[in-house]
Amino acid sequence: MRELLRAPWANQTVGPFVRLLAWIFVVCAAVALAAGIYFSALEGVPADVPIEAIGLVLSSVYLFAVFLFVAVHGRAPSGWLPWK
Numbered sequence: 184m185r186e187l188l189r190a191p192w193a194n195q196t197v198g199p200f201v202r203l204l205a206w207i208f209v210v211c212a213a214v215a216l217a218a219g220i221y222f223s224a225l226e227g228v229p230a231d232v233p234i235e236a237i238g239l240v241l242s243s244v245y246l247f248a249v250f251l252f253v254a255v256h257g258r259a260p261s262g263w264l265p266w267k
Contacts, residue, residue, distance in 0.1 A: 192259040205254035212247045 197205075219240075252260050 190260065190263050193261045195259045197253060197257060197259065202254055202257055205250045208250045209247065209254050212243065212250070216243070216247065 249260065
């Protein structure tokens with residue numbers, strides 16, 4: 184059962200090019216998330232936000248965490264959650 188929960192990329196090391204791509208993604212995602220928070224603070228969040236938009240924001244934060252882990256550590260996380 185434990186093997187089924189293990190991510191297929193667990194602890195694989197990545198090369199310098201992949202680390203560079205991860206850093207580029209992290210920087211772009213940080214700018215996009217900061218801009219989204221800034222404009223939401225200026226204009227407010229509309230009441231009729233579709234559930235798909237909320238899922239998109241949550242998944243982008245998850246991908247930001249995964250790519251940040253890869254960029255900093257130079258290897259893939261050992262599980263599905265990079266902070267565990």
